[in-house]
Amino acid sequence: xxxxxxxxxxxxxxxxxxxxxxxxxxxxxxxxxxxxxxxxxxxxxxxxxxxxxxxxxxxxxxxxxxxxxxxxxxxxxxxxxxxxxxxxxxxxxxxxxxxxxxxxxxxxxxxxxxxxxxxxxxxxxxxxxxxxxxxxxxxxxxxxxxxxxxxxxxxxxxxxxxxxxxxxxxxxxxxxxxx
Numbered sequence: 001x002x003x004x005x006x007x008x009x010x011x012x013x014x015x016x017x018x019x020x021x022x023x024x025x026x027x028x029x030x031x032x033x034x035x036x037x038x039x040x041x042x043x044x045x046x047x048x049x050x051x052x053x054x055x056x057x058x059x060x061x062x063x064x065x066x067x068x069x070x071x072x073x074x075x076x077x078x079x080x081x082x083x084x085x086x087x088x089x090x091x092x093x094x095x096x097x098x099x100x101x102x103x104x105x106x107x108x109x110x111x112x113x114x115x116x117x118x119x120x121x122x123x124x125x126x127x128x129x130x131x132x133x134x135x136x137x138x139x140x141x142x143x144x145x146x147x148x149x150x151x152x153x154x155x156x157x158x159x160x161x162x163x164x165x166x167x168x169x170x171x172x173x174x175x176x177x178x179x
Contacts (some may be wrong), residue, residue: 004075009051009052009056010082012047012048012051012052012071013048013052013056013059013063016044016045016047016048016060016064017044017060017063017064017067017087019041019044019047019066019074020041020044020060020064020068020081020086021064021071023038023040023041024037024038024041024064024068024072024077024078024081025068025071025072027041027080027081028061028072028073028074028077028078029074034077034080035153038080038081038084038085039066039085039153039156039157040133041075041081041085041086042085042086042088042157043089043157043161044052044060044064044080045057045060045061045086045087045088045089045090046088046089046092046157046161047164048060048089048094049089049090049093050161050164050165050169051169052130054090054093057089057090057093058090058171059085061086061087061089061090064081064086065078065081065082065086065152068081069082071142079119083115083119084112084115084119088157091107091111092108092154092157092158094107095107095108095111105151108154109147109150109151112147112150113147116143116146
């Protein structure tokens, strides 16, 4: 790899780290848009996986996580990025190596359910003691809504990655029609 390509990857990594940190920062201070900005923050790890492989994505994730811990004043707001959104590019990468679309979705849903379940029980025990949900929202309904939200998030991330590949990376996948 020539020096120009290395410099480009390093620069892109720095920009992706900065944008991840800014997205997590915004998610910690703008009420009502937290999930949106966490979702935005996850895109940059995926971009680095596309541009420089798993190692570049891992470096971006680690650097973003460490900077978020150091810079974001609300440390609790960093937890969703570290334990799910920052890692989701890797989950998506490995899940989509399966050729079977049902297998891809199954791997993603299982990973989401495991992370969500662990987080739910850990944070409930650590921070909230006995959480009592309102009776009009049973636990299964909240879990179903979370799963629907996750599937929508994955679909939107897929569209953003396809758009990135077509418009910025110029891969032009066959399933995208550009006018």
